[in-house]
Amino acid sequence: MTAGLVTVVMSGVFHAAILFLVAAGLQVVFGVQKIFNLACGSFYALGAYAGVSAVEWYTAAGGPPAFFIVPLMVAGLAVGLVGAVVERGLLRFVYDRDETFQLLLTFAIVLMLEDLIRMTWGTAPRSTSGLYLAYGQTRVLGAIIPTYNLIVIAAGLAIALGIGWLLTRTAFGRIVRATADNREMAEALGVDMRRVYAAVFTLGTAMGTLGGALVIPATAAMSEMGIELVVEAFAVVVIGGLGSMRGAVVGSLVVGVLRAFAIAVYPEVEMLVIYAIVIAVLVLRPRGLFGGGAVA
Amino acid sequence: MRGRIVLGLVGLAALCVPLVVPVYQVLLMLPFMAYGVILLGLNLLFGYTGLVSFGHALFIGIGAYAGAVLTSELGVRSLEAVLAVSAALGAAVAAVVGLLCVRYVKIYFGMLTLAFGMLFYTFLLKFYRWTGGDEGMRVLRPALLGLDLDGMPKTEYLAGPYYYYCLGVLVVATALMWRIVHSPFGLCLRAIRDNPVKAETLGVGVTRYRWYAFVISAVYAAVGGALLGPPTGTVDPTLVYWTHSGNIVFMTLLGGFASFFGPILGAFVFIYLQDLVMSVTPYWRLVFGALLATIVIAAPGGLMGLFTRRPTDAAPSA
Numbered sequence: 001m002t003a004g005l006v007t008v009v010m011s012g013v014f015h016a017a018i019l020f021l022v023a024a025g026l027q028v029v030f031g032v033q034k035i036f037n038l039a040c041g042s043f044y045a046l047g048a049y050a051g052v053s054a055v056e057w058y059t060a061a062g063g064p065p066a067f068f069i070v071p072l073m074v075a076g077l078a079v080g081l082v083g084a085v086v087e088r089g090l091l092r093f094v095y096d097r098d099e100t101f102q103l104l105l106t107f108a109i110v111l112m113l114e115d116l117i118r119m120t121w122g123t124a125p126r127s128t129s130g131l132y133l134a135y136g137q138t139r140v141l142g143a144i145i146p147t148y149n150l151i152v153i154a155a156g157l158a159i160a161l162g163i164g165w166l167l168t169r170t171a172f173g174r175i176v177r178a179t180a181d182n183r184e185m186a187e188a189l190g191v192d193m194r195r196v197y198a199a200v201f202t203l204g205t206a207m208g209t210l211g212g213a214l215v216i217p218a219t220a221a222m223s224e225m226g227i228e229l230v231v232e233a234f235a236v237v238v239i240g241g242l243g244s245m246r247g248a249v250v251g252s253l254v255v256g257v258l259r260a261f262a263i264a265v266y267p268e269v270e271m272l273v274i275y276a277i278v279i280a281v282l283v284l285r286p287r288g289l290f291g292g293g294a295v296a
Numbered sequence: 297m298r299g300r301i302v303l304g305l306v307g308l309a310a311l312c313v314p315l316v317v318p319v320y321q322v323l324l325m326l327p328f329m330a331y332g333v334i335l336l337g338l339n340l341l342f343g344y345t346g347l348v349s350f351g352h353a354l355f356i357g358i359g360a361y362a363g364a365v366l367t368s369e370l371g372v373r374s375l376e377a378v379l380a381v382s383a384a385l386g387a388a389v390a391a392v393v394g395l396l397c398v399r400y401v402k403i404y405f406g407m408l409t410l411a412f413g414m415l416f417y418t419f420l421l422k423f424y425r426w427t428g429g430d431e432g433m434r435v436l437r438p439a440l441l442g443l444d445l446d447g448m449p450k451t452e453y454l455a456g457p458y459y460y461y462c463l464g465v466l467v468v469a470t471a472l473m474w475r476i477v478h479s480p481f482g483l484c485l486r487a488i489r490d491n492p493v494k495a496e497t498l499g500v501g502v503t504r505y506r507w508y509a510f511v512i513s514a515v516y517a518a519v520g521g522a523l524l525g526p527p528t529g530t531v532d533p534t535l536v537y538w539t540h541s542g543n544i545v546f547m548t549l550l551g552g553f554a555s556f557f558g559p560i561l562g563a564f565v566f567i568y569l570q571d572l573v574m575s576v577t578p579y580w581r582l583v584f585g586a587l588l589a590t591i592v593i594a595a596p597g598g599l600m601g602l603f604t605r606r607p608t609d610a611a612p613s614a
Contacts (some may be wrong), residue, residue, distance in 0.1 A: 036406075038542075090593070094592060094593065097592075097596070099402060099403055103406065104542075104545065104546065104588060104592050105588075105589055107542045107545075107546070107588065108587075108588035108592065111581040111582070111584055111585030111588065112581065112582050112585030112589070113585075114581050115580075115582035115585070118579065227538070227539055231410075231414050234407065234410065235411075268422040268423060269422070270418070271414070271418045272415065275411050275414050275415040275418060276415065278411045279396070279412065279415065282396075282404065282408045283408075286404050
């Protein structure tokens with residue numbers, strides 16, 4: 001009984017760790033740039049495919065399976081640089097526009113990235129066969145969990161703490177929070193807005209691509225994975241509150257664990273439960289559980 | 297005056313299409329006309345009231361699935377009945393959903409509508425005993441104005457009677473919407489869009505009027521959705537997916553949301569351009585994404601904005 005429960009909870013927490021990365025990317029961008037980035041899911045898909053390619057290349061080059069996570073993470077982070085291209089090439093033209101246009105521009109990015117991924121990697125699902133259990137399995141309270149899941153959960157936790165440290169304890173973080181609070185004032189005090197925006201958007205993108213890369217040993221990469229994940233990330237930020245990092249942590253856990261339970265108990269209601277909660281939160285507490293506006 | 301001449305010519309051309317144009321192009325007119333109806337409604341919210349719904353596909357799905365259930369499960373084959381039931385269901389659902397949604401504006405309105413859309417999508421996908429899951433449901437050929445046309449070959453039916461039926465619905469829907477936006481009610485909506493606080497001070501019930509606009513636009517989407525089913529003979533949950541909601545906002549922007557006829561033009565260009573691009577490359581999303589990005593950045597007034605320089609009465613929501 002406990003073993004079954006632990007299995008479900010752990011698979012939920014694993015999913016939550018991945019979801020957190022994407023949702024946190026969404027939050028940091030929304031907090032600073034006030035843009036709701038529908039393309040965060042597409043970045044996640046991009047990271048997943050880049051991860052598959054990197055691991056395939058690594059395996060073909062004869063790298064030891066025990067360290068496959070290194071090329072995986074490097075690829076996930078490196079492809080996050082696409083965020084800088086997107087920000088400088090597209091988004092910077094619409095900062096002064098109505099948010100409808102900003103939202104639609106990110107939708108345009110969703111459409112383009114979906115096809116760019118199809119062009120590059122084809123339409124068939126891609127996976128890294130066999131590496132999922134390269135680290136073996138671990139017994140947790142009687143349940144057998146793939147060790148890889150535990151590594152990802154630890155990585156998610158470390159990144160959450162790292163981002164918290166970055167935003168609250170460093171000069172860069174202070175500038176980012178000041179910009180999120182009051183853009184004009186920050187600019188008047190000499191903050192170079194172009195650099196902050198480019199840096200923040202790249203950071204947000206890299207979190208999404210890293211999330212995509214990390215999920216790869218557990219599931220196959222598919223071209224629709226991005227547009228599917230974005231609605232889950234959306235649920236996370238609504239539940240947690242738009243722009244809040246603590247909200248992203250709590251929201252991911254709520255969505256990840258609830259979904260795992262729904263799948264285990266009554267699969268038909270899987271996402272139905274999540275949307276019902278999203279609607280309840282939006283109606284009763286539209287700013288979410290931790291919403292206030294600012295990042296951190 | 298010039299506008300009336302253009303409108304008359306367009307109407308005349310639409311009447312002649314099945315007589316002179318190859319049948320394949322005629323069949324493409326069917327989704328165009330269905331989307332025309334949908335977008336007229338969407339733009340009442342988007343262009344005139346300043347609310348962007350990212351879940352409007354919910355109401356398209358209600359109309360489309362109502363048509364499927366009525367024709368293939370309940371044996372109701374009259375298209376008039378299907379449209380009436382779709383409109384009523386659309387209005388009923390929108391009345392409830394709208395009560396919750398119109399309290400919010402901007403991003404929160406968009407998110408809440410998206411959540412409702414995805415809720416319905418998940419229902420359609422998971423409860424396959426009732427909805428056929430991802431395979432969807434069949435839509436049997438509806439009878440038009442009481443005439444049973446089952447004996448007709450399919451393309452002849454679609455390019456003939458069904459074409460004119462859809463054209464009739466589009467014309468009626470356009471005329472009605474014209475009356476709505478040019479009535480005092482339409483003026484109130486624009487006042488709400490431009491300055492809700494001022495509108496409220498002047499005695500306009502802002503929330504109530506937003507709710508009216510939401511329900512009307514949902515009825516249009518449901519009627520248009522019901523027209524989408526018969527040409528393909530099936531409906532499936534992708535009609536309700538959030539990207540479909542995004543696409544119809546895209547069509548509206550493409551034509552120009554600041555103009556009354558902009559969305560109809562947008563639907564027309566979107567459908568035919570999509571067909572053209574798909575005949576050249578399978579990567580139509582890449583082309584359309586680039587097109588959308590270009591419009592957003594360089595020509596937010598859409599195609600109509602390129603034609604007309606005169607500031608129109610509908611402007612972007614602030």
